[in-house]
Amino acid sequence: MEPTKFIENLKKQYIDTEDFKLNMSSEFRQIGSYDSLTGMTIIVMIKDEYNVDITDSEYKAQKTIKDLYELIHSQLAP
Amino acid sequence: MKAYVNGISYYLPSTILDNDQLSREFPEWSVDKIAQKTGIYKRHISEKNEFSSDMGLKVIEKLLAEFNINKAEINYLLFCTQSPDYFLPTTACVLQEKAGLNKTCGAIDFNLGCSGFIYGLGLAKGLVETGQAKNVLLVTAETYSKFIHKKDKSNRTIFGDGAAATLITSEPNKEHFSASIGNFAYGTDGSGYDKLIIKNSGINHQCHKSADCLDEVGNFVSNDDFLFMDGKEIFNFTAFEVPPLINRVLKSNELTLEKVSVYIFHQANEYMLDFVRKRCQIPKENFYINLSDTGNTVSSTIPIALRRYIDEKKTRIGERILLAGFGVGLSLGGVILEVE
Numbered sequence: 001m002e003p004t005k006f007i008e009n010l011k012k013q014y015i016d017t018e019d020f021k022l023n024m025s026s027e028f029r030q031i032g033s034y035d036s037l038t039g040m041t042i043i044v045m046i047k048d049e050y051n052v053d054i055t056d057s058e059y060k061a062q063k064t065i066k067d068l069y070e071l072i073h074s075q076l077a078p
Numbered sequence: 079m080k081a082y083v084n085g086i087s088y089y090l091p092s093t094i095l096d097n098d099q100l101s102r103e104f105p106e107w108s109v110d111k112i113a114q115k116t117g118i119y120k121r122h123i124s125e126k127n128e129f130s131s132d133m134g135l136k137v138i139e140k141l142l143a144e145f146n147i148n149k150a151e152i153n154y155l156l157f158c159t160q161s162p163d164y165f166l167p168t169t170a171c172v173l174q175e176k177a178g179l180n181k182t183c184g185a186i187d188f189n190l191g192c193s194g195f196i197y198g199l200g201l202a203k204g205l206v207e208t209g210q211a212k213n214v215l216l217v218t219a220e221t222y223s224k225f226i227h228k229k230d231k232s233n234r235t236i237f238g239d240g241a242a243a244t245l246i247t248s249e250p251n252k253e254h255f256s257a258s259i260g261n262f263a264y265g266t267d268g269s270g271y272d273k274l275i276i277k278n279s280g281i282n283h284q285c286h287k288s289a290d291c292l293d294e295v296g297n298f299v300s301n302d303d304f305l306f307m308d309g310k311e312i313f314n315f316t317a318f319e320v321p322p323l324i325n326r327v328l329k330s331n332e333l334t335l336e337k338v339s340v341y342i343f344h345q346a347n348e349y350m351l352d353f354v355r356k357r358c359q360i361p362k363e364n365f366y367i368n369l370s371d372t373g374n375t376v377s378s379t380i381p382i383a384l385r386r387y388i389d390e391k392k393t394r395i396g397e398r399i400l401l402a403g404f405g406v407g408l409s410l411g412g413v414i415l416e417v418e
Binding site: 015016033035036037040041044048056 | 111114115309310313314317318347349350353357
Protein backbone atom coordinates (compact mmCIF):
# COMPACT_ATOMS: atom_id res chain seq x y z
CA MET A 1 0.00 0.00 0.00
CA GLU A 2 1.72 3.10 -1.31
CA PRO A 3 1.13 6.33 0.72
CA THR A 4 1.29 8.71 -2.28
CA LYS A 5 -1.22 6.61 -4.20
CA PHE A 6 -3.47 6.47 -1.13
CA ILE A 7 -3.46 10.29 -0.84
CA GLU A 8 -4.21 10.51 -4.57
CA ASN A 9 -7.17 8.12 -4.23
CA LEU A 10 -8.48 10.08 -1.28
CA LYS A 11 -8.16 13.40 -3.10
CA LYS A 12 -10.27 12.11 -6.01
CA GLN A 13 -13.28 12.01 -3.66
CA TYR A 14 -13.26 15.81 -3.23
CA ILE A 15 -14.94 17.97 -5.86
CA ASP A 16 -12.56 20.92 -5.37
CA THR A 17 -9.28 19.06 -5.88
CA GLU A 18 -7.55 22.03 -7.55
CA ASP A 19 -7.82 24.17 -4.45
CA PHE A 20 -5.69 22.29 -1.91
CA LYS A 21 -2.84 19.92 -1.24
CA LEU A 22 -3.04 16.90 1.03
CA ASN A 23 -0.33 15.22 3.08
CA MET A 24 -0.27 12.53 5.70
CA SER A 25 -0.87 15.00 8.55
CA SER A 26 -3.89 16.65 6.88
CA GLU A 27 -7.12 16.40 8.84
CA PHE A 28 -9.25 15.15 5.97
CA ARG A 29 -12.62 16.30 7.37
CA GLN A 30 -11.43 19.90 7.66
CA ILE A 31 -10.57 20.24 3.98
CA GLY A 32 -12.48 21.99 1.18
CA SER A 33 -15.72 20.37 0.11
CA TYR A 34 -15.64 17.52 2.64
CA ASP A 35 -19.05 16.49 3.95
CA SER A 36 -20.85 13.26 4.82
CA LEU A 37 -21.19 12.34 1.11
CA THR A 38 -17.41 12.61 0.72
CA GLY A 39 -17.06 10.30 3.71
CA MET A 40 -19.32 7.72 2.03
CA THR A 41 -17.27 7.73 -1.15
CA ILE A 42 -14.01 7.45 0.82
CA ILE A 43 -15.30 4.29 2.53
CA VAL A 44 -16.36 2.81 -0.83
CA MET A 45 -12.98 3.77 -2.36
CA ILE A 46 -11.20 1.93 0.49
CA LYS A 47 -13.32 -1.17 -0.20
CA ASP A 48 -12.67 -0.92 -3.97
CA GLU A 49 -8.95 -0.18 -3.90
CA TYR A 50 -7.78 -2.09 -0.83
CA ASN A 51 -10.58 -4.61 -0.27
CA VAL A 52 -10.88 -3.44 3.34
CA ASP A 53 -14.26 -2.93 5.03
CA ILE A 54 -14.06 -0.27 7.70
CA THR A 55 -16.97 0.37 10.00
CA ASP A 56 -18.59 3.72 10.60
CA SER A 57 -17.22 3.95 14.12
CA GLU A 58 -13.71 3.04 12.97
CA TYR A 59 -13.93 5.70 10.27
CA LYS A 60 -15.26 8.33 12.66
CA ALA A 61 -12.37 7.73 15.06
CA GLN A 62 -9.75 8.72 12.45
CA LYS A 63 -8.61 12.31 12.31
CA THR A 64 -5.68 12.59 9.92
CA ILE A 65 -4.92 10.87 6.64
CA LYS A 66 -2.12 9.05 8.45
CA ASP A 67 -4.63 7.66 11.00
CA LEU A 68 -6.81 6.38 8.17
CA TYR A 69 -3.84 4.98 6.26
CA GLU A 70 -2.62 3.07 9.29
CA LEU A 71 -6.05 1.67 10.03
CA ILE A 72 -6.37 0.29 6.50
CA HIS A 73 -2.79 -0.95 6.52
CA SER A 74 -3.45 -2.90 9.71
CA GLN A 75 -6.46 -4.59 8.07
CA LEU A 76 -4.91 -5.45 4.73
CA ALA A 77 -5.00 -9.12 3.83
CA PRO A 78 -1.54 -10.67 4.36
CA MET B 79 -45.28 -7.41 -31.31
CA LYS B 80 -43.13 -4.60 -29.95
CA ALA B 81 -43.95 -1.82 -27.52
CA TYR B 82 -42.89 1.80 -28.05
CA VAL B 83 -42.48 4.90 -25.91
CA ASN B 84 -44.32 7.49 -27.95
CA GLY B 85 -44.56 10.65 -25.93
CA ILE B 86 -43.48 12.06 -22.59
CA SER B 87 -44.72 15.17 -20.78
CA TYR B 88 -44.04 16.40 -17.30
CA TYR B 89 -45.60 18.75 -14.81
CA LEU B 90 -43.93 20.73 -12.01
CA PRO B 91 -45.96 22.64 -9.41
CA SER B 92 -45.60 26.42 -9.61
CA THR B 93 -44.36 27.02 -6.03
CA ILE B 94 -40.58 26.98 -5.88
CA LEU B 95 -38.29 26.38 -2.93
CA ASP B 96 -34.82 27.65 -3.80
CA ASN B 97 -31.49 27.38 -2.00
CA ASP B 98 -31.67 30.96 -0.73
CA GLN B 99 -34.91 30.19 1.08
CA LEU B 100 -33.38 27.04 2.59
CA SER B 101 -30.31 29.01 3.70
CA ARG B 102 -32.52 31.57 5.42
CA GLU B 103 -34.32 28.81 7.30
CA PHE B 104 -31.12 26.94 8.09
CA PRO B 105 -28.35 29.60 8.42
CA GLU B 106 -25.73 26.87 9.02
CA TRP B 107 -26.58 25.44 5.55
CA SER B 108 -24.44 27.10 2.87
CA VAL B 109 -26.24 27.80 -0.43
CA ASP B 110 -23.06 27.30 -2.42
CA LYS B 111 -22.27 24.04 -0.71
CA ILE B 112 -25.77 22.68 -1.35
CA ALA B 113 -25.61 23.50 -5.03
CA GLN B 114 -22.00 22.48 -5.50
CA LYS B 115 -22.54 19.05 -4.02
CA THR B 116 -26.07 18.09 -5.00
CA GLY B 117 -26.36 20.02 -8.27
CA ILE B 118 -29.78 21.21 -7.05
CA TYR B 119 -30.65 24.93 -7.06
CA LYS B 120 -34.41 24.76 -6.66
CA ARG B 121 -37.28 22.34 -6.33
CA HIS B 122 -41.04 22.58 -6.94
CA ILE B 123 -43.50 22.06 -4.10
CA SER B 124 -47.13 20.99 -4.48
CA GLU B 125 -49.83 23.21 -3.02
CA LYS B 126 -51.39 22.19 0.30
CA ASN B 127 -54.52 20.94 -1.47
CA GLU B 128 -52.76 19.57 -4.55
CA PHE B 129 -52.50 15.79 -4.47
CA SER B 130 -51.01 13.13 -6.70
CA SER B 131 -54.28 12.70 -8.61
CA ASP B 132 -54.34 16.47 -9.30
CA MET B 133 -50.79 16.42 -10.59
CA GLY B 134 -51.62 13.26 -12.54
CA LEU B 135 -54.57 15.01 -14.19
CA LYS B 136 -52.49 18.05 -15.14
CA VAL B 137 -49.76 15.94 -16.70
CA ILE B 138 -52.19 13.71 -18.59
CA GLU B 139 -53.89 16.77 -20.06
CA LYS B 140 -50.50 18.14 -21.04
CA LEU B 141 -49.47 14.89 -22.75
CA LEU B 142 -52.76 14.59 -24.65
CA ALA B 143 -52.43 18.17 -25.92
CA GLU B 144 -48.71 18.07 -26.71
CA PHE B 145 -48.91 14.85 -28.71
CA ASN B 146 -52.42 15.23 -30.05
CA ILE B 147 -53.60 11.99 -28.44
CA ASN B 148 -57.25 10.96 -28.45
CA LYS B 149 -58.00 10.01 -24.85
CA ALA B 150 -60.70 7.59 -25.96
CA GLU B 151 -57.92 5.42 -27.33
CA ILE B 152 -56.21 4.92 -23.97
CA ASN B 153 -56.83 1.31 -22.88
CA TYR B 154 -54.90 1.19 -19.64
CA LEU B 155 -53.70 3.59 -16.95
CA LEU B 156 -50.73 2.66 -14.78
CA PHE B 157 -50.26 5.07 -11.91
CA CYS B 158 -47.03 4.99 -9.93
CA THR B 159 -47.12 6.80 -6.59
CA GLN B 160 -46.17 6.48 -2.95
CA SER B 161 -48.40 9.39 -2.03
CA PRO B 162 -51.82 8.10 -3.14
CA ASP B 163 -54.90 10.21 -2.42
CA TYR B 164 -56.34 7.38 -0.31
CA PHE B 165 -55.39 3.93 1.03
CA LEU B 166 -58.38 2.89 -1.00
CA PRO B 167 -59.63 3.32 -3.63
CA THR B 168 -56.79 3.16 -6.12
CA THR B 169 -55.84 6.66 -7.23
CA ALA B 170 -55.78 5.42 -10.85
CA CYS B 171 -59.57 4.93 -10.61
CA VAL B 172 -60.00 8.49 -9.30
CA LEU B 173 -57.84 9.67 -12.16
CA GLN B 174 -59.77 7.73 -14.81
CA GLU B 175 -62.83 9.77 -13.90
CA LYS B 176 -60.98 13.09 -13.50
CA ALA B 177 -59.22 12.70 -16.84
CA GLY B 178 -62.33 11.46 -18.60
CA LEU B 179 -60.72 8.24 -19.78
CA ASN B 180 -62.87 5.56 -21.31
CA LYS B 181 -64.77 3.26 -18.95
CA THR B 182 -63.34 0.28 -20.84
CA CYS B 183 -59.89 1.38 -19.65
CA GLY B 184 -57.97 -0.68 -17.06
CA ALA B 185 -56.51 1.34 -14.17
CA ILE B 186 -54.17 0.35 -11.36
CA ASP B 187 -51.73 1.96 -8.95
CA PHE B 188 -48.37 0.53 -8.08
CA ASN B 189 -46.24 1.62 -5.18
CA LEU B 190 -42.61 2.21 -6.08
CA GLY B 191 -40.32 5.21 -5.85
CA CYS B 192 -37.12 5.87 -7.72
CA SER B 193 -37.26 2.62 -9.72
CA GLY B 194 -40.98 3.09 -10.49
CA PHE B 195 -40.69 4.42 -14.03
CA ILE B 196 -38.65 1.40 -15.12
CA TYR B 197 -41.11 -1.06 -13.56
CA GLY B 198 -43.97 0.88 -15.15
CA LEU B 199 -42.36 0.56 -18.57
CA GLY B 200 -41.96 -3.17 -17.91
CA LEU B 201 -45.64 -3.57 -17.00
CA ALA B 202 -46.73 -1.43 -19.97
CA LYS B 203 -44.58 -3.45 -22.35
CA GLY B 204 -46.15 -6.66 -21.01
CA LEU B 205 -49.67 -5.28 -21.53
CA VAL B 206 -48.92 -4.15 -25.07
CA GLU B 207 -46.95 -7.17 -26.23
CA THR B 208 -49.53 -9.64 -24.93
CA GLY B 209 -52.26 -7.74 -26.76
CA GLN B 210 -54.08 -6.69 -23.56
CA ALA B 211 -53.79 -3.00 -24.42
CA LYS B 212 -52.75 -0.92 -27.42
CA ASN B 213 -52.22 2.39 -25.69
CA VAL B 214 -50.99 2.45 -22.12
CA LEU B 215 -50.67 5.64 -20.13
CA LEU B 216 -47.93 5.46 -17.52
CA VAL B 217 -48.19 8.26 -14.97
CA THR B 218 -45.69 8.87 -12.18
CA ALA B 219 -46.66 11.48 -9.56
CA GLU B 220 -45.18 12.17 -6.19
CA THR B 221 -45.67 14.72 -3.42
CA TYR B 222 -42.86 13.75 -1.02
CA SER B 223 -42.83 17.35 0.28
CA LYS B 224 -45.97 16.50 2.27
CA PHE B 225 -44.05 13.69 4.02
CA ILE B 226 -40.96 15.68 4.92
CA HIS B 227 -40.59 17.27 8.36
CA LYS B 228 -40.14 21.05 8.19
CA LYS B 229 -36.90 20.80 10.17
CA ASP B 230 -35.46 18.04 7.97
CA LYS B 231 -33.04 20.17 5.96
CA SER B 232 -31.35 17.23 4.21
CA ASN B 233 -34.49 15.77 2.66
CA ARG B 234 -35.98 19.20 1.96
CA THR B 235 -32.81 20.00 0.02
CA ILE B 236 -32.94 16.87 -2.10
CA PHE B 237 -36.58 16.14 -2.91
CA GLY B 238 -39.00 18.06 -5.12
CA ASP B 239 -42.54 17.29 -6.26
CA GLY B 240 -43.45 16.51 -9.84
CA ALA B 241 -45.29 14.23 -12.24
CA ALA B 242 -44.73 12.73 -15.66
CA ALA B 243 -46.93 10.98 -18.20
CA THR B 244 -45.65 8.57 -20.83
CA LEU B 245 -47.58 6.92 -23.64
CA ILE B 246 -46.60 3.35 -24.50
CA THR B 247 -48.15 1.95 -27.66
CA SER B 248 -48.10 -0.99 -30.06
CA GLU B 249 -47.10 1.18 -33.05
CA PRO B 250 -44.22 3.65 -33.39
CA ASN B 251 -45.08 7.29 -34.03
CA LYS B 252 -43.47 8.80 -37.12
CA GLU B 253 -44.05 12.45 -36.15
CA HIS B 254 -42.53 12.63 -32.67
CA PHE B 255 -39.80 10.91 -30.70
CA SER B 256 -40.51 7.21 -30.61
CA ALA B 257 -38.40 4.40 -29.17
CA SER B 258 -38.85 0.65 -28.90
CA ILE B 259 -38.62 -0.81 -25.41
CA GLY B 260 -35.88 -3.44 -25.16
CA ASN B 261 -35.08 -5.94 -22.46
CA PHE B 262 -35.09 -5.28 -18.74
CA ALA B 263 -33.09 -6.23 -15.67
CA TYR B 264 -34.58 -5.89 -12.20
CA GLY B 265 -33.41 -6.20 -8.62
CA THR B 266 -34.80 -6.07 -5.09
CA ASP B 267 -33.28 -6.10 -1.62
CA GLY B 268 -36.09 -5.97 0.92
CA SER B 269 -33.61 -6.23 3.80
CA GLY B 270 -33.17 -2.49 3.30
CA TYR B 271 -36.91 -1.73 3.55
CA ASP B 272 -36.35 0.58 6.52
CA LYS B 273 -33.57 2.64 4.93
CA LEU B 274 -36.05 4.92 3.18
CA ILE B 275 -39.35 4.77 4.95
CA ILE B 276 -42.26 6.57 6.58
CA LYS B 277 -42.78 4.23 9.52
CA ASN B 278 -46.14 5.57 10.66
CA SER B 279 -47.76 5.46 7.27
CA GLY B 280 -49.61 2.15 7.01
CA ILE B 281 -51.49 -0.42 9.02
CA ASN B 282 -48.25 -1.88 10.40
CA HIS B 283 -47.48 1.17 12.51
CA GLN B 284 -50.70 2.58 13.86
CA CYS B 285 -48.94 4.06 16.83
CA HIS B 286 -49.00 7.31 18.72
CA LYS B 287 -47.80 10.53 17.29
CA SER B 288 -44.02 10.36 17.30
CA ALA B 289 -41.65 12.85 18.83
CA ASP B 290 -38.68 14.42 17.06
CA CYS B 291 -35.35 12.60 17.53
CA LEU B 292 -32.49 15.09 17.81
CA ASP B 293 -28.73 14.67 17.76
CA GLU B 294 -26.44 15.66 20.64
CA VAL B 295 -26.40 19.34 19.58
CA GLY B 296 -30.15 19.54 19.04
CA ASN B 297 -30.35 19.14 15.26
CA PHE B 298 -33.34 17.31 13.85
CA VAL B 299 -32.58 13.68 12.96
CA SER B 300 -35.92 11.94 12.40
CA ASN B 301 -39.55 11.56 13.38
CA ASP B 302 -41.40 8.32 12.56
CA ASP B 303 -44.41 10.27 11.26
CA PHE B 304 -42.25 11.66 8.44
CA LEU B 305 -39.93 10.53 5.69
CA PHE B 306 -36.70 8.99 6.93
CA MET B 307 -33.72 8.31 4.71
CA ASP B 308 -30.54 6.57 5.81
CA GLY B 309 -28.37 8.36 3.28
CA LYS B 310 -25.32 6.22 3.84
CA GLU B 311 -27.17 2.94 3.28
CA ILE B 312 -28.92 4.26 0.18
CA PHE B 313 -25.56 5.47 -1.07
CA ASN B 314 -23.95 2.07 -0.51
CA PHE B 315 -26.85 0.27 -2.19
CA THR B 316 -26.46 2.50 -5.21
CA ALA B 317 -22.66 2.29 -5.28
CA PHE B 318 -22.54 -1.50 -5.11
CA GLU B 319 -25.76 -2.62 -6.84
CA VAL B 320 -26.07 -0.25 -9.80
CA PRO B 321 -22.86 -1.27 -11.66
CA PRO B 322 -23.88 -4.98 -11.79
CA LEU B 323 -27.43 -3.91 -12.78
CA ILE B 324 -26.03 -1.96 -15.75
CA ASN B 325 -24.02 -5.01 -16.81
CA ARG B 326 -27.15 -7.18 -16.62
CA VAL B 327 -29.17 -4.69 -18.70
CA LEU B 328 -26.42 -4.60 -21.34
CA LYS B 329 -26.10 -8.38 -21.34
CA SER B 330 -29.83 -9.00 -21.68
CA ASN B 331 -29.83 -6.72 -24.74
CA GLU B 332 -26.60 -8.25 -26.12
CA LEU B 333 -24.85 -4.89 -25.96
CA THR B 334 -21.56 -3.54 -24.66
CA LEU B 335 -21.09 -0.28 -22.77
CA GLU B 336 -19.97 1.75 -25.80
CA LYS B 337 -22.99 0.68 -27.92
CA VAL B 338 -25.24 2.86 -25.77
CA SER B 339 -25.20 6.53 -26.70
CA VAL B 340 -26.62 7.92 -23.48
CA TYR B 341 -27.16 6.71 -19.94
CA ILE B 342 -30.00 8.35 -18.03
CA PHE B 343 -30.15 7.29 -14.40
CA HIS B 344 -32.58 8.22 -11.65
CA GLN B 345 -31.60 11.81 -10.84
CA ALA B 346 -30.84 11.52 -7.12
CA ASN B 347 -28.07 14.07 -6.65
CA GLU B 348 -25.21 15.08 -8.87
CA TYR B 349 -22.32 14.01 -6.64
CA MET B 350 -23.71 10.51 -6.18
CA LEU B 351 -24.56 10.21 -9.88
CA ASP B 352 -21.04 11.15 -10.85
CA PHE B 353 -19.62 8.67 -8.37
CA VAL B 354 -21.82 5.85 -9.73
CA ARG B 355 -21.03 6.84 -13.31
CA LYS B 356 -17.32 6.40 -12.63
CA ARG B 357 -17.90 3.01 -10.99
CA CYS B 358 -19.88 1.93 -14.08
CA GLN B 359 -17.02 3.24 -16.28
CA ILE B 360 -19.43 5.36 -18.31
CA PRO B 361 -17.73 8.33 -20.06
CA LYS B 362 -18.96 11.71 -18.81
CA GLU B 363 -20.10 12.75 -22.30
CA ASN B 364 -22.47 9.76 -22.46
CA PHE B 365 -24.08 10.45 -19.11
CA TYR B 366 -27.02 12.82 -18.82
CA ILE B 367 -27.67 14.82 -15.64
CA ASN B 368 -30.53 17.28 -15.36
CA LEU B 369 -31.94 18.05 -11.92
CA SER B 370 -30.81 21.58 -11.06
CA ASP B 371 -34.32 23.06 -11.14
CA THR B 372 -36.32 20.03 -10.01
CA GLY B 373 -34.38 18.15 -7.34
CA ASN B 374 -35.15 14.47 -6.89
CA THR B 375 -38.75 14.01 -8.04
CA VAL B 376 -38.63 10.26 -7.20
CA SER B 377 -40.36 8.19 -9.92
CA SER B 378 -40.54 11.17 -12.30
CA THR B 379 -36.81 11.98 -12.51
CA ILE B 380 -36.15 9.57 -15.39
CA PRO B 381 -39.06 10.62 -17.65
CA ILE B 382 -38.34 14.32 -16.95
CA ALA B 383 -34.65 13.87 -17.78
CA LEU B 384 -35.48 11.75 -20.84
CA ARG B 385 -37.88 14.38 -22.17
CA ARG B 386 -35.30 17.11 -21.61
CA TYR B 387 -32.63 15.03 -23.32
CA ILE B 388 -34.92 14.55 -26.34
CA ASP B 389 -35.65 18.30 -26.43
CA GLU B 390 -31.98 19.30 -26.07
CA LYS B 391 -30.27 16.78 -28.33
CA LYS B 392 -31.37 15.63 -31.71
CA THR B 393 -31.81 11.90 -31.25
CA ARG B 394 -31.06 9.75 -34.27
CA ILE B 395 -32.64 6.52 -35.45
CA GLY B 396 -30.96 3.50 -33.92
CA GLU B 397 -29.60 5.47 -30.96
CA ARG B 398 -29.74 3.45 -27.76
CA ILE B 399 -30.62 4.95 -24.40
CA LEU B 400 -30.10 3.08 -21.14
CA LEU B 401 -32.45 4.03 -18.31
CA ALA B 402 -31.87 2.92 -14.71
CA GLY B 403 -33.77 3.59 -11.50
CA PHE B 404 -32.79 2.68 -7.94
CA GLY B 405 -33.90 3.52 -4.42
CA VAL B 406 -36.71 2.97 -1.93
CA GLY B 407 -37.64 -0.69 -1.44
CA LEU B 408 -34.81 -1.22 -1.90
CA SER B 409 -35.55 -1.69 -5.56
CA LEU B 410 -33.80 -1.21 -8.86
CA GLY B 411 -34.34 -1.75 -12.55
CA GLY B 412 -32.96 -0.86 -15.95
CA VAL B 413 -33.95 -1.03 -19.62
CA ILE B 414 -32.73 -0.13 -23.09
CA LEU B 415 -34.73 2.13 -25.43
CA GLU B 416 -33.88 2.22 -29.13
CA VAL B 417 -34.90 5.31 -31.09
CA GLU B 418 -37.13 4.52 -34.10
